[in-house]
Amino acid sequence: MDYxxxxxxxxxxxxxRHKEHNQKGSTKNPFGGKSDKSALLERMKAAAQAKDDKST
Incomplete structure (x- = not known):
């Protein structure tokens, strides 16, 4: 017999098993989309400034 x-x-x-909410190629994360590094840098500078203001 062939088991x-x-x-x-x-x-x-x-x-x-499922689709991710931010997978590549979706409307939230399209292919070829680059993040804006200048916006990230501005947010980082603002956060650092707020931390310095809070600590003093």
């Missing part, structure tokens, strides 16, 4: 053919079939492999 390799018995039982339930195996499911698909290399497939995610």
């Amino acid at each position: 390799s053919k018995s039982g339930a079939p195996k499911g698909p492999k290399n497939k995610p």
